[in-house]
Amino acid sequence: MITLDKDQLAAMARINEGKNVFLTGAAGTGKSSVTVEMIRRRLGERSLKVCATTGVAALNLRDKLAALFGQDVETSTIYRWSGIGIGPRPEQSFGDYYEWMSKRGYAWAGTCSRIRGTKMLVIDEISMLPGRTLDFIDYVCRCVRGNDLPFGGIQVVAVGDFLQLPPVSKTGTYDWAFQSAAWELADFCAASLRTVHRQADGEFVGLLNMFREGHVTRDGAALLKSRVAMFPDKDLLRLLTHNAQVDKWNGYQLNCIEKPEIVLTADGDGPTDEVAWLQKNLVTPTVLRIKDGARVMITANLPDANVGPGGGLAAANGDMGTVLGYDGKMVSVKLDSGKVLYVQPHKWEFDPTSEHETGYFQQFPLRLAWAATIHKSQGLTLDRALVDIRAAREPGQAYVALSRVRGLPGLFMKDMFKGVWVSDEAREFHRKIEAGWGDNVATIKTAEPAFTLTSEEDY
The missing domain is CATH 3.40.50.300 (P-loop containing nucleotide triphosphate hydrolases)
Structure with missing residues (x-):
C-alpha cells in the first residue's frame, strides 16, 4: 500500500x-x-x-x-x-x-x-x-x-x-x-x-543523488567499482545506450537456445497513420521471435481476471520472466517471482475513448529481455540489471539507467565509466x-x- x-x-x-x-x-x-x-x-x-x-x-x-x-x-x-x-x-x-x-x-x-x-x-x-x-x-x-x-x-x-x-x-x-x-x-x-x-537503501540513494548532480565522490566511485561484474549471469537484463547493441545481444542470446523458434506476428487494422503510430511507439515488436527458455519482459499492465477491472494486476509492465512454451493460443511465462503467467494477445487502440473507428495493434505483450535501451527503460522499476553506461553521452542518461534498479544488490556494472554527463x-x-x-x-x-x-x- x-x-x-x-x-x-x-x-x-x-x-x-x-x-x-x-x-x-x-x-x-x-x-x-x-x-x-x-x-x-x-x-x-x-x-x-x-x-x-x-x-x-x-x-x-x-x-x-x-x-x-x-x-x-x-x-x-x-x-x-x-x-x-x-x-x-x-x-x-x-x-x-x-x-x-x-x-x-x-x-x-x-x-x-x-x-x-x-x-x-x-x-x-x-x-x-x-x-x-x-x-x-x-x-x-x-x-x-x-x-x-x-x-x-x-x-x-x-x-x-x-x-x-x-x-x-x-x-x-x-x-x-x-x-x-x-x-x-x-x-x-x-x-x-x-x-x-x-530505493530503501540510504547508501544507494546517496549514490544516485551524486549521479543526478554529476559529482561522484571517491567513495561513490569505489562503491560502484565493487558492483562491476566480471562474469555476469547471462540472463541478467542489460541496459545499453544504443538500439544496435540491444538487437545484437538479444539476437545472439536467442540463437544460443537450441530449440525451435516461435514467430508471432501482430495484427492491426484501422487508419494507416494510426496503426503506424502504434507500431512506432509501442515497445512490443510487430514480429515477436521467441523460444522456450527465452528471457522476456511483460510490455503491458495485465489485469488479474480473478480480481476484476481495476482490482489488481496479474503482471506489471516491466516484469521479467522466462518462456515455458506456446500452445498456439497462449505463451506461458514463468515470472521471476515464481508465478506462471499465461499470456494472451493484448490489444492497444490509438484512441480507446473515441466513438469512431480507431486504429489498433494486437500482439502478445512481450519482448526479448536480455537487453533494453536506457531510453525505453525510463519509468520501469527493476529488481536486477547489468548497466553499461560507458557510451552514455546525453545528460541524465547514466542517472536514469542506475535509478531503474531497486537496490544496490541488484545493480551490476559492465565496467567503470569515465564520467557522468549532466547539464x-x-x-x-x-x-x-x-x-x-x-x-x-x-x-x-x-x-x-x-x-x-x-x-x-x-x-
Whole structure:
C-alpha cells in the first residue's frame, strides 16, 4: 500500500488551487503517484487532458491508468493534442505555421475543439519537450481560445525531472523547456518531491543523488567499482545506450537456445497513420521471435481476471520472466517471482475513448529481455540489471539507467565509466527549485487526508 507523503500532499494542494504547477523530484519519489491521484479525482471530466512528450510515455501512462481504474482514460502526445505535428521549422515563423494548420479542415476543427474544451492540461516527461515547442503550444492555445493569458487560460501541470533525459539534440546544445518564454510567463509553481520510495537503501540513494548532480565522490566511485561484474549471469537484463547493441545481444542470446523458434506476428487494422503510430511507439515488436527458455519482459499492465477491472494486476509492465512454451493460443511465462503467467494477445487502440473507428495493434505483450535501451527503460522499476553506461553521452542518461534498479544488490556494472554527463543549466535550475521549496510544505494547509493507492508498481 502506498500513502502520499507530505510533499506529495502539498503538491496536490497547489494543483487544487488552480495554479500552473511544475511537479518534479528525483527518480522514484512518486511523481506518478501524484499524477495518478490527480487524474483519479477528475475521472469523467472531459476538460482534463492527459498528455506526454513521447508516444512511448503516453501509451505507458494510458496502460497504467486503465489497470488502476478499470476504465480507459484518454491520453495522447502533446503534439497530437495541440495539433502541431512536428511544429514549425527553425526558420519558420509561428504565424506562418499556424496559418497552415488552420487550413487542415477536419483535423483543424478537432484541434480547436480539444483546446477550447480543456481546462487542465497534464504534460508528462516535460524534460524531453523543447522550449521552442512549448512556446508554440502556448501561441496556439492563445490564438484558438482568443485569450492572451498563458496557454489561453488553461491550467498546466508539467511533470518531470530536467536532470533525467533531455530534448533531442544533434548539436549537444539543449533547448530546455524551463528556458522558454512560455515557461516564464506561465509562472509555474514548483512542487519538489524529496522522499525516494523506489530505493530503501540510504547508501544507494546517496549514490544516485551524486549521479543526478554529476559529482561522484571517491567513495561513490569505489562503491560502484565493487558492483562491476566480471562474469555476469547471462540472463541478467542489460541496459545499453544504443538500439544496435540491444538487437545484437538479444539476437545472439536467442540463437544460443537450441530449440525451435516461435514467430508471432501482430495484427492491426484501422487508419494507416494510426496503426503506424502504434507500431512506432509501442515497445512490443510487430514480429515477436521467441523460444522456450527465452528471457522476456511483460510490455503491458495485465489485469488479474480473478480480481476484476481495476482490482489488481496479474503482471506489471516491466516484469521479467522466462518462456515455458506456446500452445498456439497462449505463451506461458514463468515470472521471476515464481508465478506462471499465461499470456494472451493484448490489444492497444490509438484512441480507446473515441466513438469512431480507431486504429489498433494486437500482439502478445512481450519482448526479448536480455537487453533494453536506457531510453525505453525510463519509468520501469527493476529488481536486477547489468548497466553499461560507458557510451552514455546525453545528460541524465547514466542517472536514469542506475535509478531503474531497486537496490544496490541488484545493480551490476559492465565496467567503470569515465564520467557522468549532466547539464549545468538543468542542475542550477533544480537547485533553485529545491532551495525555494524548502520546508515550507509543512505550512501548506490541506483538508485532504493521506490517500492510499492500491498498486505498488513503479511509484
